[in-house]
Amino acid sequence: MERDENMFDIDTYAREAAEHRHYLHAHPEPSFEEQGTQQYITDCLHSLGLNPSPIAGTGVTATITGTQGPANDKVLLLRADIDALRLTEETGLPFASQNNGVMHACGHDGHTGTLLAVAHWLVDHRDQFGGTVKLLFQPAEELSPGGAEPCVKAGILQNPDVTFVFGMHLWNTFEFGKVGLRAGPLLAEADRFELTVTGKGTHAAAPHLGADPIVAAAQIVTALQTIVSRETNPLESRVVTIGTIDGGSAFNIIPQSVHMTGTLRALSREDAELGAASLRRIVSHTAEALGTTATIDYQFGYPPVINSCESVAFLRPILQQVVGESNVVEPEISMGGEDFAYYLQQVPGAFIFLGTKNVAKGLTAPHHNPKFTFDEDIFPVSVSIFVAVVRRYLS
Numbered sequence: 001m002e003r004d005e006n007m008f009d010i011d012t013y014a015r016e017a018a019e020h021r022h023y024l025h026a027h028p029e030p031s032f033e034e035q036g037t038q039q040y041i042t043d044c045l046h047s048l049g050l051n052p053s054p055i056a057g058t059g060v061t062a063t064i065t066g067t068q069g070p071a072n073d074k075v076l077l078l079r080a081d082i083d084a085l086r087l088t089e090e091t092g093l094p095f096a097s098q099n100n101g102v103m104h105a106c107g108h109d110g111h112t113g114t115l116l117a118v119a120h121w122l123v124d125h126r127d128q129f130g131g132t133v134k135l136l137f138q139p140a141e142e143l144s145p146g147g148a149e150p151c152v153k154a155g156i157l158q159n160p161d162v163t164f165v166f167g168m169h170l171w172n173t174f175e176f177g178k179v180g181l182r183a184g185p186l187l188a189e190a191d192r193f194e195l196t197v198t199g200k201g202t203h204a205a206a207p208h209l210g211a212d213p214i215v216a217a218a219q220i221v222t223a224l225q226t227i228v229s230r231e232t233n234p235l236e237s238r239v240v241t242i243g244t245i246d247g248g249s250a251f252n253i254i255p256q257s258v259h260m261t262g263t264l265r266a267l268s269r270e271d272a273e274l275g276a277a278s279l280r281r282i283v284s285h286t287a288e289a290l291g292t293t294a295t296i297d298y299q300f301g302y303p304p305v306i307n308s309c310e311s312v313a314f315l316r317p318i319l320q321q322v323v324g325e326s327n328v329v330e331p332e333i334s335m336g337g338e339d340f341a342y343y344l345q346q347v348p349g350a351f352i353f354l355g356t357k358n359v360a361k362g363l364t365a366p367h368h369n370p371k372f373t374f375d376e377d378i379f380p381v382s383v384s385i386f387v388a389v390v391r392r393y394l395s
Contacts, residue, residue: 010387013117014379020044021113021376022095028084028102028109031143034058037082037112041137044116048123056150058082058139064122066129066394074131076393077156077165077349078386079340080115081108081141090370105372107170107356112137114168114382121387129394132160141339144192144301148339157346164311165349166389167340168382170374171331172367174355177381179319180331181352183312187305188237188265189272190337191298195220195283197247199292201256210254211291214247217258220286220294221245227264227278238275239265239335265335267304276300303341311350318392319352322384354382 029037041060045052052062059082089096089103097103119135136156140147156162174180197217202210224240232238240262247258264279266272276298287294319328331353340351356374357364365371 010121010380010384013121013383016120017110017113017117017379017383018376019113020116021109024109024112025093025104026095026098028097028099028104030086030102031083031140031147032057034082034139038137038139041082041112041116045119045135048120050119050123055136055154055156056139056147059147059151060137061156062119062135064119064126064133064135066131066133067126068128068130068395070130072131072394073160074164074394075134075160075162076131076390077134077136077162077343077347078115078118078390079136079138079165079167079343080111081147082112082137083108083140083142083147085142085368087368087370091373093373103370105369106142106367107172107374108141110170110356110374110378110382111168114379114386117379117383118386121383122390129390131394133390133394134162144190144299146302146339148302148342152342152346157343162347164393165343165347166386167343167349167351168385169338169351169353170356170378170382171353172357172363172365172372172374174331174353174357176355176358176375176378177323177327178355179323179328179352179385180355181312181316181319181328181350182330182333183307183309185267185304185306185333186331186351187338187341188239188267188333188335189269189304190301191264191272191276192301193262193264193279193299194297195260195262196257196295197260197287197292198257198294199254202254204252204254207254212254213258213292214255216287216290216292216294217245217247217260219290220283221260223282223286224279227275227282231274231278236271237265237267237333237335238271239263240275240279265337267333269300269303272300302337302339303345305338305341305351306344307350308348311348315350315352315389318388319385322388323381354378354385
């Protein structure tokens with residue numbers, strides 16, 4: 001990687017980011033329950049002389065105004081997500097989770113550590129930018145309905161009005177130091193649904209006396225895949241996944257009902273709505289054909305993350321300056337979801353990936369895996385990226 005190590009005198013702040021990450025990783029909290037994380041962030045910002053305030057329940061926000069040049073009305077929002085996952089850690093790290101069954105398995109501890117370090121740099125270098133930086137430590141990215149929309153409703157984009165928003169995700173499917181920058185759709189809409197198939201319970205030896213919801217559920221799982229294989233344009237993308245099936249109590253009983261949960265992903269709300277209509281039709285008619293009934297609870301989730309062409313054009317030379325031209329690449333679209341999309345619906349901005357995969361160090365576990373961790377040597381890069389965006393946008 002071609003980053004200038006002394007570009008912003010960043011190494012001290014990068015070490016702070018790692019220290020913050022260690023504490024946060026050892027004390028993870030799931031979505032909507034980040035009270036301890038909120039207190040830690042608040043204390044850190046107070047120690048920098050800032051005046052943080054809570055937002056959206058367990059989030060934190062603070063404002064820093066630069067002193068470079070005449071006052072201007074540009075307002076840059078920098079966002080980090082702070083929640084962890086309900087997952088039992090298996091990394092063996094010396095700072096592994098002390099909260100059994102909860103783990104930072106998606107890099108949010110790294111996002112938060114980075115933004116806390118950036119806050120310190122901004123306080124120390126107010127003379128290197130003008131305008132205003134809003135810091136947002138957002139709760140509950142991992143669990144719909146998420147924390148971004150409540151932050152928007154709470155006024156994070158107003159008073160003063162945000163003119164550009166920037167966010168980053170550490171990305172273990174990318175080689176270390178590569179930056180993924182893409183105009184247009186980057187991440188998908190992420191919907192969820194629950195299905196209950198109800199039949200008529202009976203003895204397993206007399207299936208003709210009942211209506212088997214397990215057989216119906218199996219047929220529904222198979223039939224739902226035709227939404228992708230037969231109802232989606234081959235040049236476009238949808239995903240339909242059943243994540244859980246729960247039904248039955250004994251080997252010799254046909255149960256009364258089966259419960260399933262799943263997700264549908266698409267790259268536009270229009271495609272998601274078409275997929276949802278197909279799902280309702282397939283589920284209800286398949287259940288009926290097998291003598292059962294089905295109830296469907298479909299919840300539209302985060303919209304797709306869409307970066308504007310103008311924002312990507314603005315960011316590209318900045319990112320190339322930090323990591324080198326050859327390291328800024330166009331990533332494939334991910335069918336994962338991100339509630340950063342709510343900010344991009346309201347104001348210009350962009351979301352990027354920053355590669356943290358390091359095969360030589362054995363750091364290759366995917367996100368949401370109990371062995372997930374990332375190469376902390378990325379912190380000088382992640383902090384430099386945020387600082388570079390501030391200096392370029394607010395100069």
